[in-house]
Amino acid sequence: MLRLSLGAKFTLGTIVAIALAFMYIPLFLVVINSFSAARISSWPITSFSTIWWEKAFVSEPIRAALLNSVIVGLGATAIALILGTLVAFALQRYTFFGKQSVNLLVVLPIALPGIVTGVALNNTYNRVLEPIGIDVGYFGMIIAHGTFCIVMVFNNVLARLRRINPSIEEASRDLGATPLQTFRLVTFPQFRSAFVAGAILAFALSFDEVVVTIFTAPPGVDTLPLWIMNQMARPNEASLVNVVATVVILASFIPVWVSQRLARGADERE
Amino acid sequence: MNRRAQLSALLALPMLWLIGIYIFSLIMLLVTAFWVTDPFTSKVKPGFTLRNFEQIIANPAYASTSLRTLGIALAVTVLSILISVPLGIFMAKVASPKLRAILAVAITLPLWAGYLVKILAMRITFTEEGFFNSMLGPLGISGPGFSLVTVVLTLTYLWLPYMAVPVYTAIRQLPPNLFDASSDLGAGAGFTIRTVVLPLIKPAIIAGSIFTFSLSLGDYIAAKFVGGSTQMIGSIIASNINLNPPIAAAFSLVPIAFVVIYLVVVQRTGALERM
Numbered sequence: 097m098l099r100l101s102l103g104a105k106f107t108l109g110t111i112v113a114i115a116l117a118f119m120y121i122p123l124f125l126v127v128i129n130s131f132s133a134a135r136i137s138s139w140p141i142t143s144f145s146t147i148w149w150e151k152a153f154v155s156e157p158i159r160a161a162l163l164n165s166v167i168v169g170l171g172a173t174a175i176a177l178i179l180g181t182l183v184a185f186a187l188q189r190y191t192f193f194g195k196q197s198v199n200l201l202v203v204l205p206i207a208l209p210g211i212v213t214g215v216a217l218n219n220t221y222n223r224v225l226e227p228i229g230i231d232v233g234y235f236g237m238i239i240a241h242g243t244f245c246i247v248m249v250f251n252n253v254l255a256r257l258r259r260i261n262p263s264i265e266e267a268s269r270d271l272g273a274t275p276l277q278t279f280r281l282v283t284f285p286q287f288r289s290a291f292v293a294g295a296i297l298a299f300a301l302s303f304d305e306v307v308v309t310i311f312t313a314p315p316g317v318d319t320l321p322l323w324i325m326n327q328m329a330r331p332n333e334a335s336l337v338n339v340v341a342t343v344v345i346l347a348s349f350i351p352v353w354v355s356q357r358l359a360r361g362a363d364e365r366e
Numbered sequence: 367m368n369r370r371a372q373l374s375a376l377l378a379l380p381m382l383w384l385i386g387i388y389i390f391s392l393i394m395l396l397v398t399a400f401w402v403t404d405p406f407t408s409k410v411k412p413g414f415t416l417r418n419f420e421q422i423i424a425n426p427a428y429a430s431t432s433l434r435t436l437g438i439a440l441a442v443t444v445l446s447i448l449i450s451v452p453l454g455i456f457m458a459k460v461a462s463p464k465l466r467a468i469l470a471v472a473i474t475l476p477l478w479a480g481y482l483v484k485i486l487a488m489r490i491t492f493t494e495e496g497f498f499n500s501m502l503g504p505l506g507i508s509g510p511g512f513s514l515v516t517v518v519l520t521l522t523y524l525w526l527p528y529m530a531v532p533v534y535t536a537i538r539q540l541p542p543n544l545f546d547a548s549s550d551l552g553a554g555a556g557f558t559i560r561t562v563v564l565p566l567i568k569p570a571i572i573a574g575s576i577f578t579f580s581l582s583l584g585d586y587i588a589a590k591f592v593g594g595s596t597q598m599i600g601s602i603i604a605s606n607i608n609l610n611p612p613i614a615a616a617f618s619l620v621p622i623a624f625v626v627i628y629l630v631v632v633q634r635t636g637a638l639e640r641m
Binding site: 099100101104105107108109111112115116118119120121122123125126129137138139175178179180182183185186190192198201202204205207208209210211212213215216217219220222223239242243246300304305306307310311321324325328337338341344345348349351352356 | 369372373376377379380381383384385387388389390391392394395398410449452453455456457459460469471472473474475476478479480481482483484485486487488489490491493495496497500501523526545549555556576580581583584585586587591599600603604607611614615618621622625
C-alpha cells in the first residue's frame with residue numbers, strides 16, 4: 097500500500113475537491129439559471145420563475161433543432177454501425193497487407209481537429225460537387241457525422257470480437273448451420289452488447305458535435321448544438337438557452353446509466 | 367467464397383466511404399490551398415500558386431495565432447496532467463471502494479454533459495457579473511473574465527476526462543506490492559510517486575495528452591465565447607472559409623502539422639507501442 101502521511105492525504109483530498117467543484121459548479125449554475133426570471137444570466141439570482149421552461153416547451157425552433165439532431169444522429173449511427181462492424185470483422189478475422197493503414201483510416205476523422213474535417217468536407221461539397229450539379233444538402237451533415245462516428249462502433253465491436261472464442265463458431269458450422277445461421281444465432285448474440293454500446297456512443301458523439309456541423313449543415317438548418325450556439329451569440333434571451341442546456345445535462349445521465357448497466361451485464365457473464 | 371473475396375466484400379464499402387469521401391476531401395483541401403481567389407469577385411479558381419502560403423508566413427498575425435494556439439494546447443495538456451495524477455492517486459489509493467465508485471462516475475459524467483453546455487456553463491461562471499466575481503469579489507479577487515486564461519480553463523474542463531480516465535485506470539492497474547517494496551526500501555510517498563508511479567503511468571499520460579492536445583488545437587468555439595479577443599487557429603480558418611477558401615485551406619494545414627509533429631515526438635518516446 098502507498099503510505100501517505102495525513103498531510104499528503106489531505107492535500108490530495110483538497111485537489112480532488114477543487115477538481116470536482118471546478119467540474120460541477122458551472123453545470124449547477126446553468127441548472128439554477130434556467131429557473132431565473134431574468135433575461136440574462138447573472139449572480140446572485142434575484143427572482144425565480146419557470147417562465148423560460150414554459151417558453152422552451154412551446155418553442156418551434158427548439159423542436160425543429162431537436163428533430164434535426166435526432167435524424168442526423170440516427171442516420172450517422174446507422175452508417176457507423178454498418179461500416180464500423182464491417183471494418184472490425186475485416187481487421188479481426190483476416191491478416192492482410194495495409195492492415196495498419198486501414199486502422200489509421202478509421203481513426204483519422206476523429207484524430208484530426210474537427211475544423212479540418214469540417215472545412216475539408218465543406219470544400220468538397222461547395223467546390224467539387226456543387227459545380228458538377230450535385231447538391232448534397234441535408235445529407236452532407238449525415239455523411240460528415242457518419243464518417244467520424246465509425247470509430248466508436250469499430251472500437252467497441254473489435255474489442256469484443258477479440259474476446260470471442262472462435263471454437264463456438266466452428267462447432268456451429270460442424271453441427272450443420274449455414275454461415276448466415278451461425279452469424280445470426282452464434283456470432284451476433286456474442287457481440288450484441290458491444291454493438292449497442294457502440295451505437296450509443298456514436299449517437300451521443302453526433303448529437304454533441306458542433307464544429308463539423310457548422311461547416312456541413314445546409315443554410316437555415318439548425319441542430320440542437322447549432323441552436324444553442326446561435327442563441328449564445330445573441331445573448332438577449334440567454335435564459336432560454338439555460339433551459340435547453342439543463343435538459344441536455346439531465347439527458348446525459350441516460351448514456352452513463354446504460355453504459356453502467358452494460359458494463360455490469362458483461363461482468364456478470366464473465 | 368475464398369478468404370480473399372470475403373475480405374474484399376467486408377472492406378469494399380468502408381474503404382469506398384473513407385477513401386472516396388474523407389481522404390478525397392483532405393486531398394482536395396490540400397489542392398485548394400494552391401488555388402487562387404479572384405480579388406474582385408472572390409470566386410475561387412483552380413490554378414497553382416504559392417501565394418496563400420507566402421501570405422500566411424508573411425503575416426505576423428498568422429504566426430502569433432499559431433504559436434498562441436500551440437501554447438494553449440500545451441497548457442491545457444499540462445493542466446490536465448496536474449489535475450489527473452493526484453485525482454487518480456486519491457481514487458486508487460486513498461478513497462474507500464464506495465467513494466471510489468462514486469468518483470469514477472463523477473469524473474466521467476461531465477464527459478456526456480455536452481460540449482456547448484460546458485462552454486455556456488463557463489460563460490455563466492466567469493462573466494463580469496457572474497458567479498466567480500460575485501463570490502470572490504468581497505475578498506478582493508477579480509476573475510479572469512473572458513480572456514486567454516478562461517479559454518485554457520474551459521478547454522481543460524472540456525477535455526479533462528480524456529486524461530483523467532486513462533490515468534486513473536493505469537494507477538489502478540499498478541501492482542500493490544510495488545508500493546510495498548518502495549516503502550520497505552525506505553522511500554517516502556512523494557519519492558515513490560516520482561520514481562515508481564509516474565514512469566509506469568507515462569503511456570497513459572501520453573495517450574491522454576494526444577486527445578487533450580489535438581482537441582484543444584482545433585477548437586475555436588471556446589475562444590469565441592469565453593476568450594474575449596483571443597484568436598486561435600480555428601478562428602482564422604472559420605472566418606476565411608467563405609471569404610477566402612484557399613487561405614482557409616492553406617491555414618488548416620498548420621494544425622495538421624502540429625498534430626503530426628506531436629505524434630512523431632510522442633512515438634520517439636516509445637509510449638505508443640505500449641499503449
